[in-house]
Amino acid sequence: MRVLVVENERKTASFVRKALQEEGFAVEVLDNGDAVLPLVSSTQFDVLVLDIMLPGRDGLSVVRQLRERRIKIPVMLLTARGEVNEKVEGLNAGADDYLAKPFALAELVARVRALGRRGGDTGAILLRLADLSLDTVNHRAERAGNPIDLAPREYRLLEFLMRSAGQVCARMAIVEKVWGYDFDPGTNLVDVYIMRLREKVDAGHERKLLHTVRGVGYVMKEMTP
Amino acid sequence: MTIGTRLTLWYSFVLLLALVVLGGGMYYELVVERDETKAAGRPREPEGEEISEVVFFYAVPAVIVTLVGGWWLMRKALSPISTLTRAVERISANNLKERLNRSGNGDELDRLTDVFNTMVAGLESSFTREREFTIHASHELKTPLTIMRGQIETALREDALTEPQREILSSQLDEIQRLAGIVDSLFLLAKADAGLVELRRESIAWHELVQEVAADAELLGASQQLKIRAGQVEPVTVSGDRHRIRQLLLAITDNAVRYNQPGGFVEYRLLKEPGHAVLTVANSGPGISLEGLARVFDRFYRGDPARGRAVEGSGLGLSIAQWIAHSHGGTIKIESNVGSSTTVTIRLPVGV
Numbered sequence: 177m178r179v180l181v182v183e184n185e186r187k188t189a190s191f192v193r194k195a196l197q198e199e200g201f202a203v204e205v206l207d208n209g210d211a212v213l214p215l216v217s218s219t220q221f222d223v224l225v226l227d228i229m230l231p232g233r234d235g236l237s238v239v240r241q242l243r244e245r246r247i248k249i250p251v252m253l254l255t256a257r258g259e260v261n262e263k264v265e266g267l268n269a270g271a272d273d274y275l276a277k278p279f280a281l282a283e284l285v286a287r288v289r290a291l292g293r294r295g296g297d298t299g300a301i302l303l304r305l306a307d308l309s310l311d312t313v314n315h316r317a318e319r320a321g322n323p324i325d326l327a328p329r330e331y332r333l334l335e336f337l338m339r340s341a342g343q344v345c346a347r348m349a350i351v352e353k354v355w356g357y358d359f360d361p362g363t364n365l366v367d368v369y370i371m372r373l374r375e376k377v378d379a380g381h382e383r384k385l386l387h388t389v390r391g392v393g394y395v396m397k398e399m400t401p
Numbered sequence: 402m403t404i405g406t407r408l409t410l411w412y413s414f415v416l417l418l419a420l421v422v423l424g425g426g427m428y429y430e431l432v433v434e435r436d437e438t439k440a441a442g443r444p445r446e447p448e449g450e451e452i453s454e455v456v457f458f459y460a461v462p463a464v465i466v467t468l469v470g471g472w473w474l475m476r477k478a479l480s481p482i483s484t485l486t487r488a489v490e491r492i493s494a495n496n497l498k499e500r501l502n503r504s505g506n507g508d509e510l511d512r513l514t515d516v517f518n519t520m521v522a523g524l525e526s527s528f529t530r531e532r533e534f535t536i537h538a539s540h541e542l543k544t545p546l547t548i549m550r551g552q553i554e555t556a557l558r559e560d561a562l563t564e565p566q567r568e569i570l571s572s573q574l575d576e577i578q579r580l581a582g583i584v585d586s587l588f589l590l591a592k593a594d595a596g597l598v599e600l601r602r603e604s605i606a607w608h609e610l611v612q613e614v615a616a617d618a619e620l621l622g623a624s625q626q627l628k629i630r631a632g633q634v635e636p637v638t639v640s641g642d643r644h645r646i647r648q649l650l651l652a653i654t655d656n657a658v659r660y661n662q663p664g665g666f667v668e669y670r671l672l673k674e675p676g677h678a679v680l681t682v683a684n685s686g687p688g689i690s691l692e693g694l695a696r697v698f699d700r701f702y703r704g705d706p707a708r709g710r711a712v713e714g715s716g717l718g719l720s721i722a723q724w725i726a727h728s729h730g731g732t733i734k735i736e737s738n739v740g741s742s743t744t745v746t747i748r749l750p751v752g753v
Contacts, residue, residue, distance in 0.1 A: 188548055191554075256539055359648050360585060361648070361655075364621070390575070391578065
């Protein structure tokens with residue numbers, strides 16, 4: 177998969193490039209907005225990671241320009257402002273996703289990967305991870321054949337984590353997707369729910385599936401004990 | 402011509418009119434009528450009667466002419482002021498680009514219009530500067546945070562790290578996130594001060610949000626075995642920005658849970674009063690001293706230092722809560738009995 181990163185801050189561009197390359201993506205970096213359209217028109221990219229504040233053409237107007245020319249490349253906007261209005265503005269301009277700085281690197285990687293295979297996986301009905309299964313139609317969860325009783329929000333949290341199994345879910349992403357809040361609630365609500373969920377899903381099982389990624393968020397994956 | 406000159410000229414015209422009425426009456430009564438009686442050979446009316454006729458039939462209409470004229474004059478004089486007031490009312494933080502039209506006759510109101518336009522232009526440029534400052538400052542602070550966070554995460558991917566090194570880096574990640582949260586809150590407040598935060602108004606079932614947050618409190622307080630009670634919660638609709646109202650509720654709830662004691666309680670009550678929805682959140686916290694209460698909405702105020710409790714938080718939650726309540730036309734107040742309980746009361750105007 178080929179990713180174009182447009183970010184004029186050298187150090188940020190450098191670790192983003194490194195992280196994406198470690199995932200096996202081919203990465204190219206640009207440091208201004210004016211050069212995006214010529215490059216995207218001549219070379220095939222799967223995902224565009226675009227900072228909003230750029231020298232030359234700013235990120236928002238780059239997206240508008242691309243969409244006007246019917247260039248459908250998935251675009252992830254990066255912004256230092258992180259305001260609700262700006263997010264709405266970005267998505268209206270035609271961006272597909274939006275990440276506020278300072279972002280978790282693991283989350284950027286996960287979202288870029290999701291954008292890259294957009295359209296590929298339509299939401300599965302039965303999610304499985306090791307001996308845990310989640311029926312997304314009847315909202316039923318089972319671990320090793322034993323049903324797990326979940327409150328509605330616990331269910332939404334588990335579904336979100338299982339749909340992104342193997343990828344780190346940042347706390348803010350969880351707050352957005354599971355609670356629908358656009359702001360940092362400033363409480364440890366997410367951690368409390370994760371603790372609950374962990375008790376229901378992992379307690380009494382040797383193989384733990386729900387893991388904490390310190391300073392970033394949570395991930396569901398199978399780890400050999 | 403100034404308003405003063407114009408008014409004087411118009412008023413002398415009105416007075417002249419009144420004088421003509423009065424003078425005409427007197428002339429008729431004292432000259433024309435006397436001649437007529439003389440010609441008809443009737444005896445002359447006594448002078449006292451003539452004078453009272455003049456007063457009743459001509460002075461009273463003359464007074465009425467002055468009254469009506471004066472009233473009309475005042476209306477005419479004040480109407481440009483009401484036009485100006487309506488124009489001024491249209492100008493708010495959102496359309497500072499608008500300017501008032503001058504009438505062009507060079508009077509005091511034209512000068513007022515000029516002064517007002519100059520003031521709005523000044524406001525507009527300071528709003529623009531404030532907005533740009535906020536954007537730039539936010540960018541300048543977040544860029545280093547982004548780099549620090551990204552580089553630490555990159556470093557943590559190295560397998561060669563020792564456990565103590567990993568621990569230090571992880572703890573730095575936590576701190577960077579905390580700092581990022583504080584930066585966000587500070588900018589929200591800075592923008593709120595400058596009137597730059599837009600609220601998206603909609604009808605909100607206040608009682609539903611209260612019940613939702615009470616359920617969250619249940620979980621947040623589970624580790625301290627807090628009892629969460631939703632007492633009387635009456636259905637009531639308020640108008641406001643759903644995200645902000647939730648943020649307000651969460652900030653209050655978070656405090657009520659954090660500053661509490663094991664086995665304590667948090668109680669929600671929502672009452673409908675004429676025109677207002679009144680929410681009280683009471684808890685069995687350690688209470689806040691009087692000096693503390695006076696400063697509790699101050700930014701970065703973190704409770705009485707003497708108590709020295711290790712409670713996490715930025716000290717900005719209540720400042721933000723206060724801004725949200727005020728920006729929705731409501732109020733928030735905190736009462737406390739040291740050692741037993743604290744009650745937060747939020748009054749919001751009822752919406753449609």
